[in-house]
Amino acid sequence: MRFRLLGPLEAENDEGLVEFGGIRQRAALAYLLLHSNQVVSTNQLLGALWVGGDAPTTARKILQNAIWRLRGAIAGPTSDSPAPRLLTRSPGYTVQVQAEQLDLLTFQQRVAAGRAALAGGDPQTARVLLSGALSLWRGPVLADLVEEGICWPEATALQNKRVDVMEDRFDAELACGGHQSILHDLKALVAAEPLRERASRQLMLALYRCGRQAEALSVYGRVREELVGGLGLPPA
Known part of the structure; x- marks a missing residue:
């Protein structure tokens, strides 16, 4: 089973x-x-x-x-x-x-191994493991139960962990020179999560490496506006 x-x-x-x-x-x-x-x-x-x-x-x-x-x-x-x-x-x-x-336990194992590889200076292995972990996701956690009105903090925490792992994978890809391949996914994440500074920094770096400096500066300006307007803080 x-x-x-x-x-x-x-x-x-x-x-x-x-x-x-x-x-x-x-x-x-x-x-x-x-x-x-x-x-x-x-x-x-x-x-x-x-x-x-x-x-x-x-x-x-x-x-x-x-x-x-x-x-x-x-x-x-x-x-x-x-x-x-x-x-x-x-x-x-x-x-x-x-x-x-259980896909959740497999996900957690792959994430732990991927993060260990990233911390150990092996981004090539890290991106394979982290991509494999993210490939297990078929949509929001327990999407069918959420549709029926059931929403638990544990499910919300898992959704947030998924985004953290996406950012880890982007770090691994950037370390391997894969800025072009992750540009679309980075843009989508930053559009969905505009207050996540780490993802915004990754997007700015990817854009800069792709020779799109003006867009990188535009992202910085928008993030600064979001953070100052929403939290009263400039980007770190």
């Missing part, structure tokens, strides 16, 4: 994609996978499934039924060894998975 969180929630076994039923069941699985290999308390899980404290009196029973159905789905045909497991562990539940069975 392989799980994917970096985009719409998906799970796949040896027979193809697995269906997990209604919103509570899918949300319970997603939240446990966000905290994979950790015990999530029943109260914490209930709070994630019914945001705002509007859980019905039958909430615990609904959760128990969802867990029971999830166990049956996860136990489907798979060649993985060891197979993922959904276990009851006081004071709640845990999903045990290997790194290769």
Whole structure:
């Protein structure tokens, strides 16, 4: 069984994609996978499934039924060894998975290795690893659940981490002389995140190296205006 969180929630076994039923069941699985290999308390899980404290009196029973159905789905045909497991562990539940069975864990491994390579002066290896990490993303974290009104701080933190990794990858590409190849992506990121100084500096450097000094100065002027107007601070 392989799980994917970096985009719409998906799970796949040896027979193809697995269906997990209604919103509570899918949300319970997603939240446990966000905290994979950790015990999530029943109260914490209930709070994630019914945001705002509007859980019905039958909430615990609904959760128990969802867990029971999830166990049956996860136990489907798979060649993985060891197979993922959904276990009851006081004071709640845990999903045990290997790194290769969950895109989030694979992403984190590749990012750690890529950053280590970058810090060690090997930008060529770093850009391969960081590009590989970013290639796992199929859209916003748990996009299908977000569409149904579920939004957790853990998902927001992951979205922010993705941008941090994009900037790491840009550093690696710039160190390898790849300023031309990342120009489009840099422009898109700075347009979407105008207050990120690091990305703006990377864009200015890429533009300068491409011989587009006037555009680089224009970016600096716009960033300065954004920072002074929005935060009352000039760019560092």
